[in-house]
Amino acid sequence: MADSALPENLRYLIEEFNRSGLRELHIRRGDFELLLSHTDHAPSAPAASRRPASPPPQQAPQAQAPAAPPPAEQIADGLPEGTVAIAAPNLGTFYRSPKPGAAPYVEVGQRIEQGAELCLIEVMKLFTTVRSEVSGTVEAVLVEDTAMVEAGQALFAVRAD
Amino acid sequence: MAIKRLFVANRGEIALRVVKAAQALNIETVVAVSDADRESAAAKMADRAVVLGPASAAKSYLDPRLVVHAARESGCDGLHPGYGFLSERAILPRLCEDHGIAFVGPRPDVIEALGDKLQARAMASAAGVPLVPGSENIASGADARREGDRIGYPVLLKAAAGGGGRGMVIANNGDEAEAGFQRASAEAEAAFGDGTMFMERFVPEARHVEVQLMGDGQGKVLHFGERDCSVQRRYQKLIEEAPCAAMSDELRAKLHKSAIDLAASVNYRNAGTAEFLFDVQRQEFYFIEVNARIQVEHPVSEMISSFDLVQEQIRIAGGAGLSVGQDDVVLSGHAIECRINAEDAARDFAPSPGRITRWDAPTGEGIRLDSHMAEGAMIPPFYDSMVGKLIAHGKDRAEAIDRLVGAIDDFVIEGVPTTLGLQRAIATHPDFVANTIHTRWLEQVVLPQFGKDAA
Numbered sequence: 077m078a079d080s081a082l083p084e085n086l087r088y089l090i091e092e093f094n095r096s097g098l099r100e101l102h103i104r105r106g107d108f109e110l111l112l113s114h115t116d117h118a119p120s121a122p123a124a125s126r127r128p129a130s131p132p133p134q135q136a137p138q139a140q141a142p143a144a145p146p147p148a149e150q151i152a153d154g155l156p157e158g159t160v161a162i163a164a165p166n167l168g169t170f171y172r173s174p175k176p177g178a179a180p181y182v183e184v185g186q187r188i189e190q191g192a193e194l195c196l197i198e199v200m201k202l203f204t205t206v207r208s209e210v211s212g213t214v215e216a217v218l219v220e221d222t223a224m225v226e227a228g229q230a231l232f233a234v235r236a237d
Numbered sequence: 238m239a240i241k242r243l244f245v246a247n248r249g250e251i252a253l254r255v256v257k258a259a260q261a262l263n264i265e266t267v268v269a270v271s272d273a274d275r276e277s278a279a280a281k282m283a284d285r286a287v288v289l290g291p292a293s294a295a296k297s298y299l300d301p302r303l304v305v306h307a308a309r310e311s312g313c314d315g316l317h318p319g320y321g322f323l324s325e326r327a328i329l330p331r332l333c334e335d336h337g338i339a340f341v342g343p344r345p346d347v348i349e350a351l352g353d354k355l356q357a358r359a360m361a362s363a364a365g366v367p368l369v370p371g372s373e374n375i376a377s378g379a380d381a382r383r384e385g386d387r388i389g390y391p392v393l394l395k396a397a398a399g400g401g402g403r404g405m406v407i408a409n410n411g412d413e414a415e416a417g418f419q420r421a422s423a424e425a426e427a428a429f430g431d432g433t434m435f436m437e438r439f440v441p442e443a444r445h446v447e448v449q450l451m452g453d454g455q456g457k458v459l460h461f462g463e464r465d466c467s468v469q470r471r472y473q474k475l476i477e478e479a480p481c482a483a484m485s486d487e488l489r490a491k492l493h494k495s496a497i498d499l500a501a502s503v504n505y506r507n508a509g510t511a512e513f514l515f516d517v518q519r520q521e522f523y524f525i526e527v528n529a530r531i532q533v534e535h536p537v538s539e540m541i542s543s544f545d546l547v548q549e550q551i552r553i554a555g556g557a558g559l560s561v562g563q564d565d566v567v568l569s570g571h572a573i574e575c576r577i578n579a580e581d582a583a584r585d586f587a588p589s590p591g592r593i594t595r596w597d598a599p600t601g602e603g604i605r606l607d608s609h610m611a612e613g614a615m616i617p618p619f620y621d622s623m624v625g626k627l628i629a630h631g632k633d634r635a636e637a638i639d640r641l642v643g644a645i646d647d648f649v650i651e652g653v654p655t656t657l658g659l660q661r662a663i664a665t666h667p668d669f670v671a672n673t674i675h676t677r678w679l680e681q682v683v684l685p686q687f688g689k690d691a692a
Contacts, residue, residue: 088590088591088615088617088618091615165290165291166289166290166291166296166297166303167287167288167289167290167303167306167307168303168306169306169310198306199300199302199303199306200302200303200305200306200332202302224287224307224310224311226287226288226289227271227272227288227289227290227291227297228272228288229288
């Protein structure tokens, strides 16, 4: 199928997929099926040229643009092998401690449960708590305390259980 | 103090336009992007791009605290809001002031006052700027006839408590005004429990004209001529030109003076536009509103004045004041702009985001293109679908039209449908060439026929 014949939302999805660091994405919805994969030995055809089982709807409503994958999985570079990144949900100032002078929420080597508080992101005195999406061990803190971080930037590397 | 590092709080072509203007002034730039705009042309050209948040505008471009936080933390001492998004929200300049960042735009109190239509009308009236002639409340048919005679027909009778078109009547003479009042007043009484009416002059074939202004914030205001933006679909402008060729020089001088008087009365700072309804038959104009920002169509004013309005904006925000006087603003020739949107004319102009697979842009004498697009570029589905602005300048309107049509014919865009086909049909239409159009002309005359001939 020619690239230009794909509905726009589908092409956007492929672009997001390529950027996401995800290895494989499988969507099934009614009689529409899509597999995107970077795995060389996958039994399927290469990602972008895989034909849907039936023609996708011609006028996919815009509101159905695929949600971006979770930020944590967008950052694959520079992470210790086998760890996952906990990323900033938005731009802001990174604080490792609940208040100045207090001990950091977490230290390298510490065991954490899913949902554990890891840090604060501050925007104009509004503080957002970032929590771990996985249970595991903190392998690295990737940002200096009080530095500005951007949306999607990796903050912690966690080795999941 | 002159701005050293400018934060660009916008996206698309205007973000790129601001980056280029800042670079021409040797000012560093930081562009704010959402996750969907990481690879934008502005992000690539700027010294730095910072990712504010996810694609959703509410969580990125539309969050004033996030924007100003990013500006401050990236060491910026100036912020340009572009147009749309937060550009006319007073909270943005307020936060900038709180954090020592120079806002490239008007003061927050002025933005607030002008953003309130009633307050803006009162300010215009106080500055001696003409408003649409109208009445006080009308309580009887006899009142309606008397007021109609005074204002001049046709008039529009509206319910004071009204809205949604109910209780609205157009009257072409005294008898119609009296009869119309009885009917509309009864309708309003039934609909709103209040039969009180008022009346405004109705302009069936009006043009939309607007004056480009630039103020130093101390009471000195310059104009850079007027624009005619009468080619509209659902109040969206498709083609803008400068000057307004349908206006006499005498009236034009009055128009410029009115706009300047209004802006000077509030010590207007930075770029703004005063919009007017132009009644061609009567050769009169009436104030509509002020847009307290740089507008999409500012390039046509730049083309006839040879000024870079965005650079001027940045200099003023840096405290330099106006670089010239009114006598230095010499207007010459005629310029026309097409606002090119990725929209599908065959599907009632539905926005059609997607990837540009081919982009061969026209060049030539008098041709300018303001665009952030290129082959392979993506129009994300989250924002407006404008892909650029094609501007043609010529020694007169006829030459500008010729050049514009030639440039449209040379322009190849593939991958997404665009409005260029419609804009070609407009620019070659006999009414447009003869310049006898008005704000409802596109919808009444062109669109019913458009696409049918080719089919």
